[in-house]
Amino acid sequence: MLQRVAAIAVPGVSAFELGLVCEVFGIDRSGTGGPTFDFTLCTPEPGPLPMDPGGLTIEIAAGLEAAADADLVVALPFKAPYVLPDGVVDALQAAHARGAWVMSICSGTFALGEAGLLDGRRCTTHWMYADDLARRFPTAEVDPAVLYVEDRGVISSAGTAAGIDACLHLIRRELGAQQAAAVARRMVVPPHRDGGQAQYVDTPLPCDADTLAPLLAWMTDHLDEELTVPDLASRALMSERTFARRFRAETGTTPAAWVTRQRLVRAQEMLERTTVGVDEIARASGFGSAAILRHHFSRVLGTSPQAYRRQFTCADDPATTSVA
Numbered sequence: 001m002l003q004r005v006a007a008i009a010v011p012g013v014s015a016f017e018l019g020l021v022c023e024v025f026g027i028d029r030s031g032t033g034g035p036t037f038d039f040t041l042c043t044p045e046p047g048p049l050p051m052d053p054g055g056l057t058i059e060i061a062a063g064l065e066a067a068a069d070a071d072l073v074v075a076l077p078f079k080a081p082y083v084l085p086d087g088v089v090d091a092l093q094a095a096h097a098r099g100a101w102v103m104s105i106c107s108g109t110f111a112l113g114e115a116g117l118l119d120g121r122r123c124t125t126h127w128m129y130a131d132d133l134a135r136r137f138p139t140a141e142v143d144p145a146v147l148y149v150e151d152r153g154v155i156s157s158a159g160t161a162a163g164i165d166a167c168l169h170l171i172r173r174e175l176g177a178q179q180a181a182a183v184a185r186r187m188v189v190p191p192h193r194d195g196g197q198a199q200y201v202d203t204p205l206p207c208d209a210d211t212l213a214p215l216l217a218w219m220t221d222h223l224d225e226e227l228t229v230p231d232l233a234s235r236a237l238m239s240e241r242t243f244a245r246r247f248r249a250e251t252g253t254t255p256a257a258w259v260t261r262q263r264l265v266r267a268q269e270m271l272e273r274t275t276v277g278v279d280e281i282a283r284a285s286g287f288g289s290a291a292i293l294r295h296h297f298s299r300v301l302g303t304s305p306q307a308y309r310r311q312f313t314c315a316d317d318p319a320t321t322s323v324a
Contacts, residue, residue, distance in 0.1 A: 002101070002174035004038045006070035008088055008111075009060060012079035015051045017105045017163050018058070021074055024167040024183060034182030035175055042066040044085040052079055067091045072101040072170065075108035077159075080132075082110040089115045096153060101170060103155040105163035112156060113137040121151040126159030164189055177272075177312045191272075191312075212236065212250050216258075223263050223286040229255055263287055264296055271309040278305050 005025040009018060018041070026039040042062040043049055049058050064087045067073045073095040075088075092115035096102050104112045109125040110133065112118050118140035125133050130144035143149060148157040148166035150173075157166035168191060172180035177191070184191040215236050219227060232255060233243035247255050266285040270276065276284075282293040290305075297305050 002037070002071050002170065004040075004070045005072045005074065006040045006042055006062075006067040007074040007076055008064065008067060008091060009041060009043050009049055009058070009076050010078045010085055010088060010111075011050050012052050013049065013058075014077040014106065015053065015056055016160060017077050017108075018051065020161075020163050021076065021105065021167065023187060024164065024171075025072075027186070029182060029186055032182060032186055033178075034186060035171065035179050040066040040070075044087045064088070064091045067095060070095065070100055072103060075102070075104040075111035077104075077106035077108045078111070079107070082107065082114070082136075084111055084114055092117060099153070101153060101155065101174075103157070103166060103170065105157050105166070106159040109133060109156045110136070112154060113140060117154050118156075121154055122149045123151065123154070123156040124149045124158050125156060128159075161189075172312070211246060216251070219259065220262055223259065223266055224284050225286065227255070227259050227286075259286070260296060261300075264300060267293060267297070267305065268308065268312075271305055272312050281305070 007018070007021045007025070022039070022041065025037045026041075028036045030036050040062050041058075041060050042064055043060045044064055046061055046063050047059065049060050050056070051058055068091075073092060075092060078084075088111060092102055092111060096115075096117055102112065102117060104110075104123075104125075106126050107129055109118070109123055110129075112123070113133065113136060118137050120139055120141075122141045122143055123133075124130070124143050124146050127144045130142050134140065134142040144158075146158070147162040148155060148169060150169065155166050155170060157163045164187070168180045168184055168189075171183060172191075181191045215232065218235070219232070229240055229244065233240045236243050236246075238246065244255070247253075247258070251258055253261075263286045267281050267287070270281045270284065274281075278290045278293065282288060282290045285293070287293040287296065294304055297303060297308065301308065
């Protein structure tokens, strides 16, 4: 059971990521149906701690002994050259050895590497630091294209808001979808993004396209229809070759891959928030048949629609039990 949480901060800790971990685990949400954690912020030398950006400090009263019996120990991000004060590596190694969850946010993954917890594991960090992480810890399998990774009790996340995704993922794993949703509602963020129960979450496909933004919005509203390249190119007033080139330049992928991913997102949302059958979800999301939907779920998410619904349904909320 996830109850005791300790977050380790070192000099130069990122103020935003420190704040998001305090927000997720440090607030009593029992009044709105959410969980309450025994949360402690700790540091090797208690007292005033300088943060990033400069000019900010935080007073931390607890030392690393607060991590000794935690169910989750979080390594908060810190600045290059990623030199850790004494005791942090030992605290992380001890937490993992006793079976506690260990999590890093953004550049906090370097702390996990120093503790030897990335050896032979998949992991991630902010894309700006991924190459450095891979060079520094060559036995780690660094994946810069995901929001977070869970691998055998160790969770690492990319930068900034991806830390929220990782925290909610762990709450969902330990306490269930309803508790994760309760936290997410209070924070006004999605309960989970693109991937749900899979051990990784693919980076959402870019939605900041310039020329094609109106077309992408239209495609999102018509996922249940046949979306062919000739028809889309015609709607964009381009030749098929120009359209394919422009689409990849603005979204980073092909029209077919973009549509498939958006259809998966639509299907995930329906599985989570409605009680309609898989056949209807396959039709409404544009896959056409339950067999095709199951194929894409298995290939991309590593699970089945039925298993996904069992774990992540929020359909007990009367406001989400039907679709128009």
